Amino acid sequence: MRGDKTVKLKIAVAGKGGVGKTTIAGTLARLIAKEGERVIAVDADPAMNLKFVLGINENPSPISELKDLIFERTGAYSGSGIYKLNPRVDDIIERYGAKGPEGVVLLVMGTIDKGGTGCICPESAFLRSLLRHVLFKDNVVILDMEAGIEHLGRGTARGVDLMLTVVEPGMRAIETVGRIKKLAADIGIKNIAGVINKATDSGMTKRVERMLEELGIPLLGVIPYDKVLIRADMDAESPLDTGGKAVERINELKSRILRVSY
Ligand SMILES: Nc1ncnc2c1ncn2[C@@H]1O[C@H](COP(=O)(O)OP(=O)(O)OP(=O)(O)O)[C@@H](O)[C@H]1O
Numbered sequence: 001m002r003g004d005k006t007v008k009l010k011i012a013v014a015g016k017g018g019v020g021k022t023t024i025a026g027t028l029a030r031l032i033a034k035e036g037e038r039v040i041a042v043d044a045d046p047a048m049n050l051k052f053v054l055g056i057n058e059n060p061s062p063i064s065e066l067k068d069l070i071f072e073r074t075g076a077y078s079g080s081g082i083y084k085l086n087p088r089v090d091d092i093i094e095r096y097g098a099k100g101p102e103g104v105v106l107l108v109m110g111t112i113d114k115g116g117t118g119c120i121c122p123e124s125a126f127l128r129s130l131l132r133h134v135l136f137k138d139n140v141v142i143l144d145m146e147a148g149i150e151h152l153g154r155g156t157a158r159g160v161d162l163m164l165t166v167v168e169p170g171m172r173a174i175e176t177v178g179r180i181k182k183l184a185a186d187i188g189i190k191n192i193a194g195v196i197n198k199a200t201d202s203g204m205t206k207r208v209e210r211m212l213e214e215l216g217i218p219l220l221g222v223i224p225y226d227k228v229l230i231r232a233d234m235d236a237e238s239p240l241d242t243g244g245k246a247v248e249r250i251n252e253l254k255s256r257i258l259r260v261s262y
């Protein structure tokens, strides 16, 4: 802990599909909690696999599936088509969050089925309200995003202190980071930083570093390609429990993130 001050850092992890967002988000969450901080990890990806990285075995209910609760809280049961935009959500973390090792609390947002043109408004309003609530609480929040950040609205984005963009050596991953940077600025996120993941050789890493520099994205860490992580993934094991070079580097990344005040 930094003195006796509670850290209120809110980090969103974004990047192209498969670059390692969930691995980094979940491992950072556990490592920051190890420092004595209260950490909430939010799985905002429809694939919902953050729990494995956090070392959580139970299956937490995806919030979007709590239809009765959502309809009750938003008032959508009335059938009038009118529903509350700010439903009560202050008990949701306690009731539906799953606790993992180090006390990290996982919230799984779930997906909203937009099938056809049916109105999905109450569900969206509920999730938005919950995310805002989580982002303005007094603790550390790590948001594992799906590949794009398009669904992050302005209201939510204002609560994000740092957008951590993960990039692997490859043109598409770098283009995605460039796009995320523009979007992040558009919705009012002030700090953006990059992490190179799955780094193989230093020549390649240097090239990616230069590209990030051209994009004006400061580099916070380089994480090597590590087979241990593939095995952890296949065995549904938490990377922090298997250890290895990549995890060591994520630990260094954590220290660097905690040293800066955002
Ligand atoms: N440094 C690394 N070295 C080797 N493999 C890695 C590394 N980082 C992540 N991986 C592996 O890459 C795969 C994708 O990682 P992960 O699920 O974290 O990516 P993601 O960006 O969250 O993907 P998605 O976009 O599907 O959510 C996993 O099998 C993971 O174990």
Ligand SMILES: [Mg+2]
Pocket: 021, 022, 023, 045, 047, 144
């Ligand atoms: Mg993921």
